[in-house]
Amino acid sequence: MIPSIRTAYNHQFTHQQYQDFLDGMASEAGEAAVFKVAETPVFIPAQLTAQLKQACDEIIAVIMRPDFKELTRDAIPHHLKVPHENDHPHFMVIDFAVCRDDDGTLTPRLIELQGFPSLYAFQELMARQFKTHFSIPDTVDNFFNGFNGDSYFQLLKEVIVGHYQPEEVILLEVKPDEQKTRIDFYYTERKLGIKPVCITELIQEGKKLYYENNGRKIQIRRMYNRVIFDDLHRQQDKLDKHVNLFQDLDVEWITHPNWFYRISKYILPFIHSEYAPKSWFLNELPVIPSDLENYVLKPLFSFAGQGVLIDVTLADIDKITDPENWILQHKVQYAPAIETPEGPAYCEIRMMYVWPDNSPAPLLVHNLARISKSKMIGVTQGQPQRWTGGSCAFFEEAL
Incomplete structure (x- = not known):
């Protein structure tokens, strides 16, 4: 999307660089990604950066309304409500399609949003490996608000681990070793010291939860939640016996599961912005x-x-x-905005927020991108094409 950077990247690209990039991520995470990682990042020009930030600000204003919980009281299915909901989500993401206005100018259009974490550790790894193996100019950045790799992971540690010992905090998922996003779990463990634990491995004693680590039973103080609860509900009959997470438990949630429903497609009708269909x-x-x-x-x-x-x-x-x-x-009309050596491609940009307990508002910190040559971005559809897949974006600073 930034023509000079795109042209240079495409011209300099080699398949050996791409393989070295994939190998670099696998080496650091301990396993290769099992989903398709795109051959290229996305380069966002300053005007589009400004529009994305404006769109996010308008959406955040809705989420920060004093009556937001009342507005979304029916968002959570009754059978999926979890006790001890906190005041705000610790993580949330906002997805935009990259489109064109009538005059041909690139512009974002809201697709979806989630009060849920997604690939927060892996996206830093991916962006850094792109910088290591390809020529990414210093005029663009994958972080926002002055963050860098060190300060970003310090923030994640403060929000996820907090004042507890890392072994007292787990990453909770259903069969984490079978998930397509498991590379993120493993890299999270390497960076923060918290173990991915399956819901079937939880041990309940009264209101307390425990898990076993190297033969030791350890009380769980916090759970970095990666369980999608309506998916868990659908899988109940296929899972081994496990703890009922919908009861009153003595454990902290990061992010609390109820926010997955409050900040979701449910609030799309309440968002009034030129960037929201x-x-x-x-x-x-x-x-x-x-x-x-x-x-x-x-x-x-x-x-x-x-x-x-x-x-x-x-x-x-x-x-x-x-x-x-x-x-x-x-309907949003995606623009074939990314020129690749094998034809144009569409993309989505995910803006990634962290909301610490001591912050009056969520902080925009990082991003995720998806590149596709079909209508349904992010949906598994057979053998992936080259120059498509999961990616990240590098942004020119908004003017």
Whole structure:
């Protein structure tokens, strides 16, 4: 997207550099990524950087409304509510498609958002390895707000580990060693000293939780939560016996599971910004648009694009028996904004926030990018193409 940097990168790229880049990440994390990592980062020009920040500020203003919890009181399915919810999420991410205005100018459009952490450790590793193996100019940066690799991980340590010993904090997931994102778990452990633990390995005694580490039973004070609870609910019958996490437990959550639902597709209809496509709860839709081909239908409770209908028909709407659990959103037209040696590609940019307990507002710290040559970015669709996959962005400073 920054033509001079893009042209130079494409010209200098070699497959050996790319393999060395992949090997460098695997060496540091202890295992290679099992998902496709793109051959290139995304280079964001200053004007688009400014628009992304403005869009995020407008969305954050909604989340910081004094009545936000009341606004989202119905966002959490009753059977998935967890006790001891705190005042704000410790992590949240906001996803944008890169599009073009009518005049051809690049512009962001809100896709989704989550009160949930995703790949916070791995994204730093990826960006640093891009810098190590490719020529990334100093005029662009992967961090925001003055952070660098050291201060970034210091912040993560303060928020996730806090005043506890690392062995008293775990990364909680369902079968972490089988997850596609496990490289992030392993690198998190290397950087912060906290172990990935499966929900089936938790030991409950009264309200306290424990896990075994090298033959020692250790009380868990905090859980860095990577469990998606509606996915956990769907998998209940396939899992071994495990602790009921919906009860009153003497443990701290980072981030508390309820925020996954409060900050989600549920709040799209409440966001009014030039960078946010119009959205409605399906049960509150004043009239069904005559141009349904320009809309996308999204279930509230899904992840990784599951259940999303991108070519909506009246028949699709008629089939829905729980319209209160669906969002109709004006379709976003992705721009083929990234020039690769094998044709143009689309991309999404994820803006990544950390919200420490002592901070009045969330801090924008890092980013994630996804590059694709198909409509559904981030959804597994057979053998991945070259010059597509998970990536990161380097931003020109906003003017």
